[in-house]
Amino acid sequence: MNIDRIGPWSEIKLEIVKKYLSAYTTVLKNRGFHFSYIDGFAGAGQHFSRENSKVVPGSPLIACQIDEPFKKYIFIEIDEKKTLQLDEIKEQFPNLDIEIKAGDCNPLLIKEIFPHITFENYRRALCLLDPYGLHLDWNVVEMAGKSKVIELFINFPIMDMQMNVLWTKRISEISPAQVIRMNKFMGCESWKEKVFQQDLDLFDEDRQARIPKAARVLADYYRERLVEIAGFEFVPEPLLMENTSRAGLYYLFFASPNKTGNKIVKGIFSKYRKGG
Numbered sequence: 614m615n616i617d618r619i620g621p622w623s624e625i626k627l628e629i630v631k632k633y634l635s636a637y638t639t640v641l642k643n644r645g646f647h648f649s650y651i652d653g654f655a656g657a658g659q660h661f662s663r664e665n666s667k668v669v670p671g672s673p674l675i676a677c678q679i680d681e682p683f684k685k686y687i688f689i690e691i692d693e694k695k696t697l698q699l700d701e702i703k704e705q706f707p708n709l710d711i712e713i714k715a716g717d718c719n720p721l722l723i724k725e726i727f728p729h730i731t732f733e734n735y736r737r738a739l740c741l742l743d744p745y746g747l748h749l750d751w752n753v754v755e756m757a758g759k760s761k762v763i764e765l766f767i768n769f770p771i772m773d774m775q776m777n778v779l780w781t782k783r784i785s786e787i788s789p790a791q792v793i794r795m796n797k798f799m800g801c802e803s804w805k806e807k808v809f810q811q812d813l814d815l816f817d818e819d820r821q822a823r824i825p826k827a828a829r830v831l832a833d834y835y836r837e838r839l840v841e842i843a844g845f846e847f848v849p850e851p852l853l854m855e856n857t858s859r860a861g862l863y864y865l866f867f868a869s870p871n872k873t874g875n876k877i878v879k880g881i882f883s884k885y886r887k888g889g
Contacts (some may be wrong), residue, residue: 616668616698619660622854624669626865629852629881630741630766631675633867636877637739637764638681647684650676651726651740653718654748655688657698672741673699677706683739686711687726689718718742719750727756730763738763746773751800751838754868758843761870769835769851769864771828779827784809799831800838807834825861832864839868847875852882 634650641648658673670678673688686709690696696715703711714721722740730736740763742749747770757763777791784792784805796802808827832851839848851864867878 616657617660618663620663632881635679642681646735646737648737649685650683651687653689653742654744655690657695658702689714722753732762741766743768746770747794747798755843758845764869767866772862775824779824846870849879
């Protein structure tokens with residue numbers, strides 16, 4: 614089986630997603646909406662724990678197992694071997710409306726999926742965008758925000774940024790390919806000014822202190838853009854996910870047009886910020 618191994622930080626993320634999925638469907642079940650769960654980087658649907666090698670349900674399987682199901686499930690995965698394992702999950706839940714799409718989620722979401730989720734047709738959606746690195750296109754995020762009916766969980770991959778962009782003090786030393794990746798993820802080129810301008814005091818510190826600070830600057834800027842450019846009304850403070858050595862791996866963002874969803878996620882994030 615083509616199954617990834619995940620650390621405890623990923624298991625915590627899955628706990629958070631599970632809590633909100635259950636709350637989301639409970640709130641919407643009697644409101645007359647057609648509500649979907651969309652997993653843009655679905656994987657194989659399950660993982661192995663690095664801690665004990667046990668099988669850990671992934672986000673697709675978790676979504677299928679909640680008490681109040683979604684009206685529709687859309688799992689997108691670029692790895693064809695993993696889509697075959699998603700097919701097996703689909704077979705386990707014959708009563709659920711599950712669609713599996715093989716390919717890059719960026720064009721699929723923009724061209725085939727998000728256009729059909731609108732306020733006018735009483736559709737709502739919760740979408741998990743959880744790539745391992747800088748593989749998410751900002752246009753996907755902005756389209757979701759402007760829809761006013763799609764909520765997002767987003768993996769903001771600071772480890773990838775630190776290894777490929779933030780390791781240097783000079784923008785000129787970053788490869789053009791990595792700059793293009795950042796531009797697509799951030800949806801702009803102005804991120805460069807945020808971390809490579811001299812007045813941020815980022816360059817007066819050693820590399821070990823400077824890089825996490827630069828990552829935080831970028832996360833704050835991304836949060837601004839989620840509100841001001843994408844148009845999400847509610848974007849709570851993201852949750853920093855760390856490995857067992859307390860090194861930051863990514864920020865988990867939530868973005869929503871909905872006050873109730875924002876309140877629920879703020880409460881969940883607060884619990885895990887305190888050691889959950």
